[in-house]
Amino acid sequence: MGEQRRRYEVLPGNHGSRIKVNIRGEDILHIPRLNRGTAFTTEERKRLGLVGLLPSGVTPIDAQVHRAYQQFLEARAPMAKFRRLASLRDRNTVLFFRLLSEHIEEMMPIVYTPTIGIAIEQFSRQLTRVEGVFLSIDTPEDIEEALLAKGRHADDIDIIIVTDSEGILGIGDQGVGGIQICLGKKSLYTAAGGVDPNRMISVCLDVGTNNLGLLNDDLYPGVRHARVRGKAYDDFVDAFVTAAQKVFPHAMIHWEDFGAANAHKILDRYRDEVCTFNDDVQGTAAVVGAAATAAVRAKGERLRDQRVVVYGAGTAGIGIADLLREVMAGEGLDPDEATDRFWCLNSRGLITDASANVRDFQEPYARDSLEVADWEVDNQRRISLAEVVSHIKPTILIGTSGQPGTFSEKIVREMAAHVDQPIIMPLSNPTPLVEATPADILEWTDGRALIATGSPFDPVPRGDVEFEIAQANNALVFPGIGLGVAACRARRVTDKMIVAAAEAVASMVQMSTPGTPLLPRINDLRRVSATVAIAVAQAAAEEGVADVVLKDPVQDVFDRMWQPVYPEFILDD
Known part of the structure; x- marks a missing residue:
């Protein structure tokens, strides 16, 4: 039994509200799950050997939350707020999640995107206490030992959140700093979903980094070589999955921010063998699918009748297409008919069977080159978004490109000229990468567009109507x-x-x-x-x-x- 399990045990049932403890005194104050600071009552202090270790006054949790919130507000810059919350999380688990739960809308951009991106970039220089498991590709024989070092039993873990840090948000390869994205997701699993924080583990697969800034930084704490790829990488991931299944056989493996070359491959490799979930592929797809479903229902239509353009056919974009296709099939279309409702574009334009460098997961959506042969376009091998919109007159336009401003006024007005209520979702985040702002989309469509975005936006007033903008945040699913x-x-x-x-x-x-x-x-x-x-x-x-x-x-x-x-x-x- 691990050290943490010897010190205390969360008893089953009752929402984790009963804990068996066999330590006393100052040790209790050093364990975030047990520590409650000045909220310990006089009787509890006597029973637990805390007399004299805390100021005499007893502070109820509501007052502690108020104080913590005021401290949060005193921090002006987002990273200062992030550090305040991280420090609280590392001291007092219950108080941190009580505060986060009561102010989730205000604090989610701090504990998760966009501020988490800054924390990841500054990881090497701001490194303090980090709760997680780091697995090195240079020592794969240590994987099982590292997982066991958390001191948990086989039935103790429900979710393992794991990243290799290659596709972090919009900032790419961040080496072992990517562990912060797992900790952010872990916080939201608890604050939003009520998953016991003790029943999750964050894991970083350290396979090297191609970020030259990190490799040349004396403070970088990860392995110092380029990213390992190919068979060695695949073997390492397989060794991790095997060990995770052995140590925590009931845990769902949540894959987070893997690069486009690996995200779909890993999901397809293990989805029929173990309990596995990729939030960038499936989570994004689910929340966008929810927004699309709500939009077509509001119009009195069905998803199977829509024409969908996906601009940015990477991990997220194709994941969205896959889910929408599944819904269309559920509405009665056969798979080929459902696939035919999608036009997907990558950095080289519309994907066709003549396109170069098409990834395996994009191939099902490649259009027949004969279909577009008579289109009037500037370049048959690089058909642009504007040309696709002009020819197919989509009813749904989805952006996952990371290319700001690409849903131009001309494109949006062209779409709106043929659709009474165009469904437009500029999903790229953070905000500077958005394909178009909601205010512009509403202006160019005379307030007719149905909109969801990836980043949060303030309501947009138009006449007597204030348009609330839906944020397609994976935290909803x-x-x-x-x-x-x-x-x-x-x-x-x-x-x-x-x-x-x-x-x-x-x-x-x-x-x-x-x-x-x-x-x-x-x-x-x-x-x-x-x-x-x-x-x-x-x-x-x-x-x-x-x-x-x-x-x-x-x-x-x-x-x-x-x-x-x-x-x-x-x-x-």
Whole structure:
């Protein structure tokens, strides 16, 4: 049994509100899950050997939250706010999540994107205490030992969040600094989905880095060589999956921010063998699918009848296309008909069967070159977005390109000339990379567009209507997916489970008045996550991949949701 498990044990049930403790005194104050600072009552201080180790006054948790929030506000710059929250997380687990849960909409951009990107870039120089597991490709024989070093038993972990740091947000290869993206996701799993923070592990696969700035930085703490690729990389990932399955056989492996060359390959390699989920592929697809479903329902239409242009056919873009295609098939289209509803573009223009350097996961969406042979275009081998929009008159336009301003006024007006309510989703983030701003899109479509974005935007006033802009944030789906998988002990994450997550989110949208957003509001995340979890668990049962069938889904899921309240300590005498 590991050191942490010898010191305390979270007892099952009751939302993690009972902990068996067999340590006393100052040691308790050094463990974030146990520490509650001046909230310890006089009686608790006597029982736990804390007399004299804290100021005499007892501070209720509500007052602690108020104080912590004021300290947060005093920090002006986003990174200063990030450091305040990280410091609190490392001192007091319950207080951190209570604060985050009560201010989730305000603090999510700090603990996650966009501020997390700055924290990752500054990782080498700001390095303090980091909670996670670092696995080096140079010592693959140490993988199992490293996972066991966390001191957890086989049944103790529900989710392993893992990155190789190659495709971090919009900033690319960041070496071992990518562990911060896993910690950000871990925080949201708990704050939004109620997944017990003790039942997750963050992992960085250190396979080297091609970031020359890091390799030449004396403070960089990762391995100092270029990224390993090919068979050695594949073998290392396989060794990790094998060890993770052995040590934590019931855990879902959440892949995060892998490069385009590996994200789909890894997902396809393991999805039929282990419980595995890629948030960049499946999570993004689910939340965008929810927005698209809500939009077409608001128009009184079906998804199967839409013409979809995906600008930026990378990991996220093709993941979105795959899910929308799955929904269309569920509405009665055969797979070929559903695929034919998509036009996907990469950096070289429209993908056709004559395009060069098409990746395996893009090939199903390559258009027949004969289909476009009679199009009037400047270059048949590089058909532009404007030319695609002009010829096919899409009803849905999705941007995952990372190319700012590419949804130009000309393109948007051309689309809106043929569609009464065009569905336009500029999803690239952070904000400087967005394909078009909501204010411009609404101006160019005379307020008719239905919009979702990847970054948060303020409401846009137009006349008597204030348009709330839906943020297609993965936090609307991945916490609920993880919670649902844990609740039913799913052995796999299937396509139907991801579609169920999208449908669950879309079902919560009521677009009864103009300006209503296409997605639920971020401050409603716990209710959204519980709804998603129920749908995912039920889909898993229908697919035959659930080891536990929920008898009372609402109660069963609620009982799984950890609450940020100070636990009762059961002393091990």
